[in-house]
Amino acid sequence: MRDAKLAVETGVDGLDVVIGTSSFLREHSHGKDMAYIEKTAIEVIEYIKSKGLEVRCKSCSPSHSDPRLHPEIPEISPMQQCPDEIGCGALTSSAVSSEDSFRSDLVDLLSLYKAVDKVGVHRVGIADTVGCATPRQVYDLVRTLRGVVSCDIETHFHNDTGCAVANAYCALEAGATHIDTSVLGIGERNGITPLGGLMARMVVTAPEYVKSKYKLHKLKEIEDMVAEAVQINVPFNNPITGFCAFTHKAGIHAKAILNNPSTYEILDPADFGLTRYVHFASRLTGWNAVKTRVKQLGLSMTDDQVKEWYVTRASWALGTRKY
């Protein structure tokens, strides 16, 4: 309450309310029990409501308050938006969230959220603070919570076991209304749900909706900008913008892609302002890729000539065949 009062006095438009609810955090971080947490949460919410202010929950990742990581991308940021350089202006809902939700007692968690839902928060939050949640656990917890509260449900997933995109997607399937993301997933430890990865997952499931709602072609630009600002490389294996995300090399892949891209691509690079590339000088590529390249160059060769070239020249040039 002291923090809430101090925060209100600064003249902010909204507050984040967050508390660790797992036994780990209750014991080793703040030392409070569930009764105290519930009582305090309700007091704080009622106080903030009485001041006519709105509250929005952020869970635990410090990246959320780092303006370098929140450039102005209201067009493509699916969930969290920090439209100014200070923090979060223009907040539109009141909410409360738990930290470490997936190591919290289910009944404790549901009791707390049922209580604050009754008080009238607009949003409750589930946070996989330590990155331990599995996709099916996420689905089950959010689905259960969906039946207990009538307000929005925000979720927050860390990526320690590489499941942050999948967990976010399962949360959406189960009825979550908001997903925390950051550009390239930058956040505490190895980060949270990356914006680009979630876009890739969402656009495959609901292409028309996602393409009409977000400016996907800006993704590469924003990722490059953030990567440069914080001095990191965009990972080679990044969904969509990784340097070989739309590169095809294997013979059977290349042949089919040249016939019809949807054979081996569920994402259309053009949606992101990118292009596909089919290797034709790799020892993994078959002669079909060479045939296409021959056509592109306006040359005239029979299939047998192309195959002969592929078997002799290409493999010689690539060091896989010796003379």
Add this chain to the structure above:
Amino acid sequence: MRDAKLAVETGVDGLDVVIGTSSFLREHSHGKDMAYIEKTAIEVIEYIKSKGLEVRCKSCSPSHSDPRLHPEIPEISPMQQCPDEIGCGALTSSAVSSEDSFRSDLVDLLSLYKAVDKVGVHRVGIADTVGCATPRQVYDLVRTLRGVVSCDIETHFHNDTGCAVANAYCALEAGATHIDTSVLGIGERNGITPLGGLMARMVVTAPEYVKSKYKLHKLKEIEDMVAEAVQINVPFNNPITGFCAFTHKAGIHAKAILNNPSTYEILDPADFGLTRYVHFASRLTGWNAVKTRVKQLGLSMTDDQVKEWYVTRASWALGTRKY
């Protein structure tokens, strides 16, 4: 069959049997129908069995046949092992697999696998060749297949939507016996299930089993070796070995981590031969981290002195407070 005969003649120990079963691949890649696929699969399997050879399925990723990507890591590679530089020696099971399983007709797929299971294959394979599968789809498909065949089930997931680790994990939950991985997930497009990410996911769920079965402390070495060989950087956000995977910066995280690491760590860096690092000179870090650093240095300061230092010197040094 022609390919199978040619392959057997080369004197190999085992064969991979793979075919695309989705309508996309049947139409645009090989042009065969399901009746032909089933008939041919059975013929090929019976031929190979008659030669006393074993068959092992690989799905579609060319990385599997690239020896640079398969250094000798039998200790930690959970599933696929290519112990020699040529390809796969010492194969131990016979199997057949489909490509693009998640865009294939369910009844077609189950019929094919039921038929080859009857013929006596040791393993059937499910491949998310285009990376479109979601975790709950994977669980449902593998669970259904588990009820149809009695043999092992191998799975293969591409990472186009960032779900390859989660999908592999859901496959294991549903009864899959084998997961295809590669070091750093290197494979066609943006790759497949990464070995390290899957280890992170598995060790959280079954720590004792995973720690006794795999030499986790070799993970960083093998990833660094492969990254250097193929001239890429280990991604900044890689599970376990990303440069900040065990770095703590946020104030509430740092305080709790210093009290008890399991508050914010589900992975113990020591299991991987790594160490944790708590930032104490970041503007996101609270005074507790500074207090611990003071103790480490053998200095004597009261809490008030530490707080005073933190508020003045640290924030000044970090450019967040001006005089």
